[in-house]
Amino acid sequence: MVFHLDKCIGCHTCSIACKNIWTDRKGAEYMWWNNVETKPGTGYPNKWENQEIYKGGWEKNKKSVSLKGTGKSKGLGNIFHNPYLPKIDDYYEPFTYRYANLTNSPEGDDQPTARPVSQITGKNMDIKMGPNWDDDLSGSHDFAQQDINLESLSQAEKEAMFQLEQMAFFYLPRICNHCLNPACVAACPSGAIYKRGEDGIVLINQEKCRAWRMCVTACPYKKAYFNWNTGKSEKCILCYPRLEAGHAPACMHSCVGRIRYLGVILYDADKIEEVAGSSEANLIDRQKEMLLDPFDEEVIKQARKNGIADSTIEAAQKSPVYKWVKEWNMALPLHAEYRTLPMLFYVPPLLPVMASLSNQDNQQQEKIHEKGKQWNVEWIYDTSTDDLWSSIRQVRFPVKYLASLFGAGDERKITQIIEKLMAVRIYRRWKTVGDITETKADKTLEKAGLTRELADNIYRLTTLAPFEERFVIPPAHREEAVEMMKDTGVHKGSVGFKI
Numbered sequence: 001m002v003f004h005l006d007k008c009i010g011c012h013t014c015s016i017a018c019k020n021i022w023t024d025r026k027g028a029e030y031m032w033w034n035n036v037e038t039k040p041g042t043g044y045p046n047k048w049e050n051q052e053i054y055k056g057g058w059e060k061n062k063k064s065v066s067l068k069g070t071g072k073s074k075g076l077g078n079i080f081h082n083p084y085l086p087k088i089d090d091y092y093e094p095f096t097y098r099y100a101n102l103t104n105s106p107e108g109d110d111q112p113t114a115r116p117v118s119q120i121t122g123k124n125m126d127i128k129m130g131p132n133w134d135d136d137l138s139g140s141h142d143f144a145q146q147d148i149n150l151e152s153l154s155q156a157e158k159e160a161m162f163q164l165e166q167m168a169f170f171y172l173p174r175i176c177n178h179c180l181n182p183a184c185v186a187a188c189p190s191g192a193i194y195k196r197g198e199d200g201i202v203l204i205n206q207e208k209c210r211a212w213r214m215c216v217t218a219c220p221y222k223k224a225y226f227n228w229n230t231g232k233s234e235k236c237i238l239c240y241p242r243l244e245a246g247h248a249p250a251c252m253h254s255c256v257g258r259i260r261y262l263g264v265i266l267y268d269a270d271k272i273e274e275v276a277g278s279s280e281a282n283l284i285d286r287q288k289e290m291l292l293d294p295f296d297e298e299v300i301k302q303a304r305k306n307g308i309a310d311s312t313i314e315a316a317q318k319s320p321v322y323k324w325v326k327e328w329n330m331a332l333p334l335h336a337e338y339r340t341l342p343m344l345f346y347v348p349p350l351l352p353v354m355a356s357l358s359n360q361d362n363q364q365q366e367k368i369h370e371k372g373k374q375w376n377v378e379w380i381y382d383t384s385t386d387d388l389w390s391s392i393r394q395v396r397f398p399v400k401y402l403a404s405l406f407g408a409g410d411e412r413k414i415t416q417i418i419e420k421l422m423a424v425r426i427y428r429r430w431k432t433v434g435d436i437t438e439t440k441a442d443k444t445l446e447k448a449g450l451t452r453e454l455a456d457n458i459y460r461l462t463t464l465a466p467f468e469e470r471f472v473i474p475p476a477h478r479e480e481a482v483e484m485m486k487d488t489g490v491h492k493g494s495v496g497f498k499i
Ligand code: SF4
Pocket: 175, 176, 177, 178, 179, 182, 183, 184, 185, 202, 218, 219, 220, 221, 222, 223, 224, 235, 340
């Protein structure tokens, strides 16, 4: 999957679509398999990115990687005590209101009220927290300023970012990443979690789950949840019953901003362990190397040999995900340093805040310019027009912050993408508004490593592409899964398409 963050409007429709279908039941009230966070912010559950607290994901060791907090060997010796679980208050105590009071109260002197009531205890409660308590930077002091990604920024940079007139934010929709190296799978002592051979969806077998909750600790994204009513763990199933019938997952189907892309990726499963254990600086590049070119004759030959249907190979050739991630190099995994090799990639936000800029007077612009220098975000767009484009670099987020989220700390990974996003905008501005010269537009494209044809394709997939171009999956092939298990030695609980 790819989520294009500039397009997310933070409407939470995706979260509601998911909740109505999958987690609107007893024991699952607090679960949001799809949630949308405001960044900067501490997210849901609170501070999920802080692995000092939760010990999620993998860490590099001499040979390869081992689970940070728990696992079959580490966890078994300590199986009845798992100190690294989020508590209900880290999520929030789910609540509803006594709506019936509004209509059923007997006549009296006072206006009836709908008091909040806990969905766990059934008792009246005071609401102290919710799944989007810090939406749109509300309570910035308690939430946004505690964001662990700000740690790489200097005090001055942080202060500049939180000055009221400078404040900006973006939305980060999150679901399970259906990772290639899923920590949840590795941590489960019961072998209840597995990654489906035919499409890579990570699932929890409810019959086999024994409530050890090691997956909750191990998933660094905190996308495995414990159902307190059934005593089983649960997680996003990527709406597999819908996918098998050719329908998009509910979150994607309902996405108002059309930010989501879903497609087939062929990958080299033999490299997973080696890639997961590569140095932090190389993690993202190595992960991308694993994704195979679906037009390469050798890849096609091997795929067929492994029982992958032609319709799946064709879908891989048309995959919008392959374009964003591999061909255009414009989408990155979230927190690659957790080493789970996530298969959900994000196009980072450009966040131009252009409208407010064009209204600013000179003095204000000057002030912002000074701040820009201070933030050291001079990754320069000399070719842009002074009155509109040049100011963008001064008001957007420090690249360091985005690099902490999407670049495993490598700022260049972000600036390369931002340059491409900007170049496409400038090119389109020349084409549609005309206040930028053709030479300038071409020069900008060249500087970002793009051609006009590429810019047109990026523009099309960003803005015009109909649903069939954003959601490209083949019909379900259960027989593929069976074939792969039989012929290639990919065993139960193993990973994805083996080429
Ligand atoms: S994001 Fe999903 S697949 Fe990856 S570790 Fe977490 S629960 Fe497992």
